[in-house]
Amino acid sequence: MITRPVRERSVEEIVAAAEEAIRQTGFEELALLSLSSSDYSAIVDLVTAISNKFGDRHLTVALPSLRIETVSVDLMEKLKDRRSSGFTLAPEAASERMRRIINKFIPDEQILATARAIYSRNWTTIKLYFMIGHPSETLEDVQAIADLCKRVLAEGRRTLGGRARVHAGVSTFIPKPHTPFQWVSMDTVEQINAKLDLLKHELRDRSIKLTWTEPKETLLEAWLSRGDRRMADVIETAWKNGARFDAWQEHFRYEAWTSAFAAHNLEPGFYTHRVRRPDEVFPWDHISTAVRKKYLLEDYLRSLAGDIRTDCRQQCYACGILPTFAPERREHPGNYWKCPEVKPAARQGAAAENENRPQLLVIGEEA
Helix, strand or coil, rough: CCCCCCCCCCHHHHHCCCCCCCHHHHHEEEEECCCHHHCCCCHHHHHHHHHHHHCCCCCCCEEEEEHHHHHHHHHHCCHHHHCCCCCEEEEEEHHHCCCCCHHCCCCHHHHHHHHHHHCCCCCEEEEEEECCCCCCCCCHHHHHHHHHHHHHHHHHHHHHHCEEEEEEEECCCCCCCCCCCCCCCCHHHHHHHHHHHHHHHCCHHHHHEEEEEEEHHHHHHHHHHHHHCCCCHHHHHHHHCCCCCCCCCCCHHHHHHHHHHHHEEEHHHHCCCCCCCCCCCCCCCCCCCCCHHHHHHHHHHHCCCCCCCCCCCCCCCCCCHHHHHHHHHHHHHHHHCCCCCCCEEEHHHHHHHCCCCEEECCCCCCC
């Protein structure tokens, strides 16, 4: 949301960075990281260049979090000789209703068709990444995660027999600042555990591996990401209580944090388990990300209706980026901005004083 529009590095730049990283570290596995690796427009060319460059080094190339609708057969073929045994896809939600709400709609059949294509190319394991706790999620939506995992495994067994595996990775949704869901509440520990218990019960097949994020660790992340300035005192007190290296499970002490909240008469649920009013002033509102708060609220309300927005590179939705960076765009024009061009408004009588204000030329809808 806050790095709009999408900007891409060149293939040559990425290959050079990969070569330097491997030279400096000696590692033999290379991961091409992105929220959605296959959305990179030159992904096939990049994998080809990586294979050519490191073909004699027995390098394993990983593409985590491939978006299902952009996974190509060409990409799978290019990875044939550079793969590990697993292939990662990110449906994020298992029911079509939930995928509409989070603006990542993919038909079930498309997921299954992709799974068939992967297994048919002799990958033995498909990792499916999901989140639980999305706004308006029900236990039926969580059950859909288990059902989808079983259907994907069935596709693998038809092709590979008993060698087929599914790894379901489940994390808990946190409504982060500067996103359309910053107004919603997150699940309580009890709600998260109920959903995890359902998945643990349903996914007991030996060919299905289930991993998840511990609910209390999720709460800590939520407090730190959604807190106001009063959290500074909580953090200091938790440290005095012995909180150290919380990212390591063996060092995480949940009680150190809850007692720190109590010491400052703060209720943790204030930060995590309440719905925000549309006009609420957030602790992070003074930080400008160039994306307007009004735009985020519109996106949130559209999501509740299952109204999906296309990639902003295809259609401009006037999120706020254009006027914020108008001077830079005039100084450095070019299509790498992936936004409509900005031009000075024409002098028109009494409106002449607006001459230097940016005019947004919006493609597809009125500005």
